[in-house]
Amino acid sequence: MAGRIKDEDIALVRERTPIADVIGEYLQLRNAGGGSLKGLCPFHDEKSPSFNVTPAKNLYYCFGCGEGGDAISFVQKIEGLAFAEAVESLARQLGVTLRYEESGGRSTRRDEGKRQRMLDAHRAAAEFYAEQLLSPGAVEARRFLTERGFTRAHAEHFGLGYAPAGWENLTSHLRRKGFTDAELIAGGLASQGRRGAYDRFRNRLLWPVREVTGEVVGFGARKLDPSEDGPKYLNSPESPIFHKSRLLYGLDLAKRDISQKGQAVIVEGYTDVMACHLAGVTTAVATCGTSFGEDHLKILRRLLLGRTNQDGRVIFTFDGDAAGQKAAVRAFAEEHGFASETFVAVQPDGLDPCDLRLQRGDQAVVDLVDHPVPLYEFMVRKVIEGYDLSAPEGRIAALDAAAPVVASIRNHGVRKLYGTNLDRWLGILDESFVLDRVNRHIRRGSGQGGQNGRPAPVGPGPAPTPDAREAPYDLRDPSVQRERQALKIAVQFPALAVGFDAFTADDFTVPQHRAMLTLIAGLGGVSAVRDPASWAGHLRDAAPTEAQRDFLTRLAVEQLEFYGELDAHSARQILGTVRTHSINRRESNLRSELSRLGGTDQVEEQQRLLTELMALQQQKRALQEEFAGGM
Template sequence: MIKQNTIDLVFETARVEEVIGDFVQLKRAGSNLKGLSPFSNEKSPSFMVSPVKQIWKDFSTGKGGNAVSFLMEHEHFSFPEAIRYLAKKYNIEIEETVSSDEDKVAANEKESMYLVSEFASKYFQHVLWEEEEGKAIGLSYFKERGFTNETIKKFNLGYSPNTWDALTKEALGKAYKLEFLEKTGLTIVGEDKQFDRFKGRVMFPIQSMSGRILGFGGRILTNDKKAAKYLNSPESEIYHKSNVLYGIFHAKQAIAKLDNCFLVEGYTDVIQMHQAGIENVVSSSGTALTSNQIRLINRLTKNITVLFDGDAAGLRASIRGIDLILEEGMNVKVCSFPDGDDPDSFAKKTPYDELVKYLDENAKDFIQFKASLLMQDAKNDPIKKAELIRDMVISISKIPDRIKREIYIQECSRIMDISEDVLFSTLAQMAQKDLSEANKKFKQEQKAFEVVKNESTETIAKIDVVTLLEKSILEILLLYGHYEVEFENVFIQFDENGKEIETIEKVQHKIYERIYLSLQEDEIELANPIFNALYIDLVAQFHQNEDFDKNHYLNNLIPEHAEVVTDILMNDEKYQLHGWLDKKQVFVKEKDDLEILSRLVTETIVTFREYLINKLNHELMLQIQAEEPEYSPEEIFTMINDYNKLKVNITRRIGRMRSDYN
C-alpha cells in the first residue's frame, strides 16, 4: 500500500487543470476552464474545471470530483494507480508499506491485464537492448529506419525473441498468470501447449492517453509470405482498436498547444514525424478511422490535418474517413506528399524548417483537395463529373454547422462551375431524406417511451421534491456548516386565561448543530441513501474537526459521494444565498451575512419538515379509501388535524404558511 503521507503530498501538489489539460482542451471561461466532455459525445462544451476549488464537473453526465477521481473515471485507474500516475507526473517519490508483489495479488482482473501488458513491454525493451538477438535484429532494424536511441526509448520500442514461448516462460516465472497472458493476447493457449503471439517481431507498445499499455503492434522482419507483415493485439477488456490512437500519449500536449492534429497511417509515420520535431501527430494504426478515434482528438483540438501517401490509390481509399471527421464538426485539411513518399520517408530526409513549411503550404481545405483529386478521373466525362459533385455535396451535408455548409457550397460552386441553387437544392433533398428517416425512428422510440413515461411521471415528480429539499440541507452543511450564528427558538405558552403567548428565545448554534438537532427532534432520516450517508458523515466531521476543509474532505470520499459533493461545490454560486435572497427580495452586501444564514437554515428546515407533514397527511387520506384501513376514519381525521396544528406551529418560525409542496 502507498503511505498516507505520499497520498497527501500528491493531493497537495497535483493541479486539476494541469492533469485534465493532458486529456481535454480547456479554454478560459471566467474564473473557470471549459471544454468538451470526455465522457459523452457533445458538440457544445459543458465540462467545467475550477482551478480555485481544484475540482471538475461534467454537466452532460453528472460526473465530478478532483484530479484523482478524473483519472479513475477517464482512465479507469484504481485509486493507487491514479496516485502513482500523479506521483510520476509531479516527480514525487512513492513510499509504500507493502511490496509490489502483494499489489499484484490484490489487483482485480482488469488491473492484472494492465500489469501483464506493462511487464511485457519492459521485457521486449530488455531483449532489444540487452540480449544479442534483440540487438542484432530488432535494434538494427530500428537504426536502419533512422530512429535514434532517444526516440526508441521514448516510444518504448522492443523486440520479441524468435522462439515459441520466451515471453510466456519469463512471465510465468515472475508469477504472472497464464489467464491474463491469454486475455491480453500476448500468449496463444492451445490444448497441449502455449506460445507467444508476437515471436520474432519488433514491438510497438500501444498506449492510452495517460500512457498505460493497452496492447501491441508487431512487425515481422523475415520474408515469410504466410505471416502478416503487421500483427496487432486482439480486442480485449483493455484494448479496443476503434477507441485508440497510436502516439496520442506523446502527442496530446502538442496537439492542445498548437491547436492542430496531424493524422497519419502507421506506427513509423508517427515516430519519424515526432523525431523530426512534429510532435502533434497520431495514427489510426492501419485500421479504418472511427468516430471514437476522432472524438479523442476533438477533446484536444477542432482541427485535423490528414497526411496521405503520394500514391493515388492510397489517397482514394483514405479520403473516405474525411466524412466521419466532418460529421464530428471538425475542421479538416488534407496534405499529400510527392509520389513515392509517405510521412515516414519525407520526414526522415527533410530538415525541420522545410518540413514545417511544406506542411503549411501544401495543406489544402478538404473540398479543394477532393475536387482536385477526383476531377482527374472525371475530366470531360459529364456523368462522372455529376457523380463527383454529388459526392462532394454528400461530404458537405455531414457538416453540422449551417454557416460552414453554406460557405462550402459556395466554394464547391466556384470550383466545379455549377450554380449554387442546384447545389443547395441537392443538399436540401439529402437533408429531407435524413429528416424523414430520423422522424420515423423517433416515432418508433416515442411509442415505447410513452408507456414508460405514463407509468413513472408521478413517481419522478415526488422524488424530485424530496431530493431537492434533502440536497438543500447538504448544500448548507457543506458550504456553511462550521459557521456559528444566532437562531430563534419559538415557544407557545398559555396564560391563566388560556390565551396563547409566543415566547422567543435567542440561542447560538453552529449551523451543523442546528440542522442535526432539528432533524433529530422529529427522528428524520434523509430518504436518499447517499444523501443520508453524507449527512451523517458531515455532521461527524464538523463535530470532530473545528477546521473543516472541503477539498480535503472531497479527496477522501468514494466516487458516488464525491460526485454529489463536487456538484454542490462546482455550483456554489447557484446554491448559495443569491437565489434565495432574490426570491425573498432581501439584499445584503456579503453572502455570508450571519443573520441571513440563520434565516436560510430555518426556512430550509421548516420547509423540509412541512413537506414531510404534508406527505404524512396524504398517506393518511389514502387510508380512508383503503379496504382494510389501519385506523378508523375518526382516528385518521384526528391525526391529520394534529399534524396541521404542528405545521402551523413550525411555520410560525418564519412567519408564514407554505403550500408549495401540498
C-alpha cells in the same frame, strides 16, 4: 484469502490523489472560475464543456449527463475497472503501499488485480524487448531503423524493442518473474499452443503502445524477414487492456501539445509518428492497426476542448497511393464530428512523413502539415476528378456525384460556400442551379431519415437530472432554489453553516433535500466537521443510494448563486431565509386549519393551533432580530 483494502488506505489514496492531474491526463481542463475547472465530458458526446472539476473538494461532476464522483470513481468509469483495481492503480502512481484485511482481521498483502498484473507484464516485456534491440540478433531491426533515419537515441525515446526469433524467449523471461502462462495469454503477450504458451512476437521490431497515462498496454510489430510467414505488421490482440478502437499511438507523448497548440495530426504508421515528432510536429498520433473511428474522434475532441477551426484543427496525413486515398474516404465517412475543423495533407508525390523526412528533411514534414486542404474540399475534388469536365454530360455527372458530399455539410453557411465553389470547380457558372441540386439531396436525405443514409441530426433534449430520479424536482421553484443554496453551504462550507443542524425535515419541501439533511445529521451534523476539505467525500461515502451520491456530488461542485465572497453573515442570511419561509408555510397551514375549524365546537383544537401560531410568530421575530443585529 485476502479481503478488502483497509479503509484508511483508501482514504489516503483519495486524499493524496490530485484529481485535476488525474483527469487532465484524459481531457483538457480550463479555468471556470470560483476554483473550478471545466472540460468536455469523456462519458458522453458534447461540444460545449459541461464537465466540472473542483480540486478543493477532489470531486468532479458533469452537468450534462450526471456522472460525478472522486478520482477513484473517475478512474473506475473511464478505464472500466473495479473499485479495488482503481484504488490500486492510483496507489501505484502515488507510491502508496496498500494493506488488505483478511477475513480474520489480519492485515496482509495480496496479489494485485488481473488488470494490474497485465500492465506489470507489459512493462516487463517492454524492458525485455528494449534490451534485446541492442543484442547481436537484432542487426536487421537496427538496420531497418538506420535506413529510415532513426538513431539509437530515437529508439530509446520511443521505447522501441526487438522480439528475438525463438519461440519462448519472452515467455520464459516473464515466467521467471512470476507471471503465469494464463496471464501472458490473456494479455496478448503469448499464444496458446499444443505444448503450452509461446511468444506472440518473434523476429520483429516492436513499438510499445501506451495509454494516455503512459502505461504500456500492447505492441505493434514489424516483420523483418520477408520470407517468414505472417503479416508485415502484427498488433497485440484485443484484451482487457488493449482496445485498438480506443488507442492512438503516440498520444502519451502528444497529448499536452495537442491541447496547447489546438492541433492533432493523424498519420498512418508508427514510423510516421516518429518522423513527425522528430521533425517538430509533436502533435502526431496514429491508429493501431485499424481505421480512424468515432472513439478516436471523441478522445481528440476532449483534448482539443471542442475548439473551432479558428484556433484548433485535426489534420489527416495519408499516403498518396490508392490505399491512402481510401483511408481519406473512410475518415470522411467517420469524421463528421469535427465538421469544418478537419483537414487533409497529402504529399503530391506520394511520400509518407517518414520517407518525406528521410529524403527532404524535417522542414518538408513541417511544410506538409502547415499547408493542408479542408477535408470537404479534398473529398469534393476527389469525387469530381474522376469525370470528364470538358463535356457538359461529364460536368452534370460530376455535379450529381459531388452534390451529396456538399449536402452532408451541416453548417448552412459553409455548405453554401462549398456549393458556390463546386459551381466554379465544375465550370458550370450557374450558382443557383448547382445549389438547387445540392438542396435536392438535403431534402432527399431528410425524407430518408438523414443525410447520406445517416440519421438526421437531432437537437439535444433536456439533460437527465439526478435530482429528479426519486421525486419531482423543479429548479424553477424559489423554495427549491433557497433550500439548495443552504445545502450547498452545508456541504461546501460547513464552518459557515451555523444553525444548519437545527433544521428539521419540515424546513425542506422536497424528499431529496430531506434525505440530505438526514445524511448530514447521521455524520454528526456540520458542527462535527473537523476537516472541511474531506467533508464532501465523507458524505458521498455515507450516501446509501447512487442517486443520493450523485445529488451530493452535484451540491459539492455547483457554484453558489451568490455575488461576492461568502462570509458568516451572508451564510446566516441564506440559512435564515430558508427558516423564515418554512415558518411562513407552517403559518399559512395553521391559518387555513383555523379557518376550517371556525364555527365548530372544537375549541381545544382551535386553542392548540393558536398556541402553535403564536410560537411560530415569536420564532419569526427572533430571526428578524438576529438579522438586524448582524448587520
